[in-house]
Amino acid sequence: MREMTGKQIVRPYGDTTGDGMVQVSFTLPIGHDKRAEGAALQLARKMGIDPAMVVHAKQMGPHFTFFVVYGSVSHLVDVSAVQVLEREYPLLSAKEVNVAVKTRLRRKLVVLGACIGTDAHTVGIDAILNIKGFAGEKGLEYYRELKVVNLGAQVLVPELVARARAEKADAVLVSQVVTQRDAHLQNTREMSAAFRESYPAGRTPLLVVGGPRFDEHAARELGVDRIFGRGTTPREVASYLTHALTTKETR
Amino acid sequence: MTRARRGKKLDLDPATVRRARTLARRAGRPIVRIAQTHTTMSVERAVLRMAGVAGADADGIPWVNRLVDAVRADVGLERGVAMPVWDAMARGSHDDLTALAQRASSGSVTFRIPEGREADRARRAARRDAGRGIAAIDRRRVERERLIRRVGDAPRQPWIYLIVATGDIHEDIPQAQAAAREGADVIAVIRSTGQSLLDYVPEGATREGYAGTYATQENFRLMRAALDEVSRELGRYVRLTNYASGLCMPEIATLAGLERLDMMLNDSMYGILFRDINPIRTFVDQRFSRQVHARAGIIINTGEDNYLTTADAVDEAHTVTVSQLLNEYFAKEAGLADWQLGLGHAFEINPEVPDSFRLELAHAMLARELFPAAPLKWMPPTKHMTGDVFRGYLLDGFFNLVGAMTGQGILLVGMMTEAVVTPFLSDRDLALQNVRYVLSAAGNLHEDFHPQPGGFIQSRAHLVLDEAVALLERIAAEPGPAPLLAAIGDGTFGLMKRPADRGKGYDGVFRQADDYYNPVTELLEVGHHA
Known part of the structure; x- marks a missing residue:
């Protein structure tokens, strides 16, 4: 619990407060014998698991062994020192979003969505945009005051910029699932650079990217306004767009 | 256990089943007529590949692309490439077709449409060269059959289907061999994500791909040779799968036949709905590629799982059935036999839905009973797999159980790390343990399992049908000469509207002139009239 110093120290919880118990599994590229189990224990100790127990070891083919290890970690975690990106905008209902857009923007808010580059995984963008929605929340198409244009998969960046201009998009939502060789980061940088090049300074639409492997803190570095990670719901996105686009001082 | 007995379990109304097939035929027939009266860049390139044109220029653009582009520039493609190309061969002194392609791309060959005796001469030569390609495909088919006889076949059904996808063919090979040794009966090499929208087939062995490895003739050859080696070692023939989809589907089908691939992903509408490829382009390319697959003895895998990853698996369960019926019609029209129809379906119902397992079972049994002689392809959960790998492992166990209880032909092994990371070696090992446990513990459960007459499972299956x-x-009530095209155009399938005059690759579609000639289609259609 929180102490007077403001520090909040915790340890992993197995079945007793403070026992520090964790479970990990990994594979070592060696066949299974006593020495292999010793190697697994050595790794566990270096990870701070001490004492460690190899509870399962199974050879896979001639050259690999899979281990499951339980043990207590010596590390302490200071929860007060954890930095998270707190939501800087109020979470609105669909009705509140519609009212805010109608009264403050006095026209429909135009949202353009796409998967860019070679990424064909539209599941993320569809979850946010399609009426069907995600996690029990309806997608942005459901919001009366939002005009949603979903370009789907494998949209080229120049095409995205051209459509954003043609549709006079207020916000561009890009979903990136494929992360091989950091494709998601490269594509995002390419996209934000293209918008900066094509629009007068400060006039680019709100650039939003989402995907399971993004660091939510990296927005500035990637040249976008906001990053959404795993588990983001349509309502959070709609609330953010409303906040960012109907309250002038934030832009 | 015979297939016939299995067919009684759901007590489907035979008249309704007949009605479903009649309607699928009615929707499909106008599409076949469109496919018979159009051609595409990729079909024409496939003709050249069948006749032996190979290789690429210094920029990596295949000679078949260069040659088709040159013909198109001179005389258009409405009559096909065969007549102008073999006429040019007869008129010039070119060592072979590839040499002609090289000269044509530098602009030193002028194409024309031959007439009279010159046309007869060109037609004969085209038929002879295309026939050599088809004979090569026939030899590869015989070779497969002989190998299966000699080394043995997969020990049971469902065949265990595992994916490798490193992007580098030389990494894929040891992974595929390891997967085969661990128990895989089928190896699928996933393609690089961007490939379906490339309008050419890359050349040579490739080591760079995103989330998959490029489908090239050389990659096909290398992987098939590696699997032949491991097949002999294991005493069972390990099958190889790739993707005949996207803008180059006819060419990839041709290369698959020439390199003895065993199964190909090949769906009649996937490219339209999920890749925004032009509908007519897709249907024309589809028919050609399926004719090649039929001839090559390749089993096709259709893509119904995709419907369920973008829509609700309960509400939209019937769209899977509709797609299976359409895929069946198009496949049979193209000459594929029942044993070649790996019709797809998937375990994608939200596990939070009450009775989700019973619903899955009902849907899988419906597919099994509608297509009793087809080796159905059963696809694991993806949409409701989360970072909770432990729960995912349980879900995959239930998926395997449905597979075991419903006599699936091909079982794609589910990974608990789906949607998390590319599977670790240990994930694959655990996944195969899961499959083996379920098949060994409950593989014969279908003998005892008879759903209650009029009960939940039967009623659900009847409702979906x-x-x-x-x-x-x-769909049949849609306006116009091709109601299915109208249906695709107005968003009947999912939320995606795909009008017939839009989408990628439309500029590579041509209406056939009266004197269109395609020696490959001619030879493939001999003796086959659907």
């Missing part, structure tokens, strides 16, 4: 018939009726 009725909804499928209703959707097919709605």
